[in-house]
Amino acid sequence: MTWLKPTWPAPHQVQAVCTTRTGGISQVPFDTLNLGDHVGDQPAAVAHNRRLVAETLNLASTPLWLQQVHGVTVARHNVDNLGCSADASVSFEKTEVCVVMTADCLPVLFCDRAGTRVAAAHAGWRGLCDGVLEATVRALDCDPADLLAWMGPAIGPQAFEVGSEVRAAFMAHHQQAAEAFKPKPDGKWLADIYQLGRQRLAALGLVAVYGGEFCTYTQQDRFFSFRRDGQTGRMASLIWLS
Numbered sequence: 001m002t003w004l005k006p007t008w009p010a011p012h013q014v015q016a017v018c019t020t021r022t023g024g025i026s027q028v029p030f031d032t033l034n035l036g037d038h039v040g041d042q043p044a045a046v047a048h049n050r051r052l053v054a055e056t057l058n059l060a061s062t063p064l065w066l067q068q069v070h071g072v073t074v075a076r077h078n079v080d081n082l083g084c085s086a087d088a089s090v091s092f093e094k095t096e097v098c099v100v101m102t103a104d105c106l107p108v109l110f111c112d113r114a115g116t117r118v119a120a121a122h123a124g125w126r127g128l129c130d131g132v133l134e135a136t137v138r139a140l141d142c143d144p145a146d147l148l149a150w151m152g153p154a155i156g157p158q159a160f161e162v163g164s165e166v167r168a169a170f171m172a173h174h175q176q177a178a179e180a181f182k183p184k185p186d187g188k189w190l191a192d193i194y195q196l197g198r199q200r201l202a203a204l205g206l207v208a209v210y211g212g213e214f215c216t217y218t219q220q221d222r223f224f225s226f227r228r229d230g231q232t233g234r235m236a237s238l239i240w241l242s
Contacts, residue, residue: 006150008210011115024049034233060095074139088121097240103224107152107237144205156215157192
């Protein structure tokens with residue numbers, strides 16, 4: 001199994017990992033480390049892959065797998081919330097594992113500088129536009145200036161084509177969002193989801209933002225991409241306190 005570790009100055013007790021597409025047992029088109037149980041893969045393969053991740057990372061508890069709906073709900077990590085509909089989760093306790101699944105959408109991991117709280121957020125363009133990052137920062141219940149954020153693998157700005165309605169929706173919240181869109185000759189736009197995320201976080205006063213150098217669409221050997229492949233698997237971005 002291969003994974004990415006965030007490059008950020010998080011406290012030593014903050015553990016964080018983003019999986020790639022390799023190292024599991026799922027068959028084409030979910031090859032191989034698919035962690036999504038909602039994409040049409042064999043349930044036994046997904047369960048095996050999730051166990052493999054937990055064992056390889058030596059997790060002390062079951063990750064809080066969510067039913068993600070491209071919304072702004074943030075779940076507090078507890079056993080009663082396993083499988084709940086939400087697009088982010090927070091934890092203030094050791095060994096509780098927050099996790100989000102993505103395959104083009106933007107995963108954002110958070111921790112505070114003291115290493116007392118963590119969160120994971122799934123930000124597709126709808127959730128990002130509607131405020132899932134803002135909701136996650138509020139749920140962390142501390143000064144945003146005291147937080148660190150890491151943006152994991154998402155679709156890159158050279159590949160994320162959207163319509164004018166998407167640009168208009170972001171600009172309705174922040175006129176500065178126009179800077180994250182480049183026009184195409186056919187009337188479509190290329191959107192930089194990383195820049196949009198940074199803008200939203202900066203507006204909250206969170207400026208310690210890292211990551212954002214990947215592209216799920218073009219890096220086919222490393223990442224799943226729904227926009228590229230349609231039916232495909234999901235990576236997971238996990239964070240917890242040790």
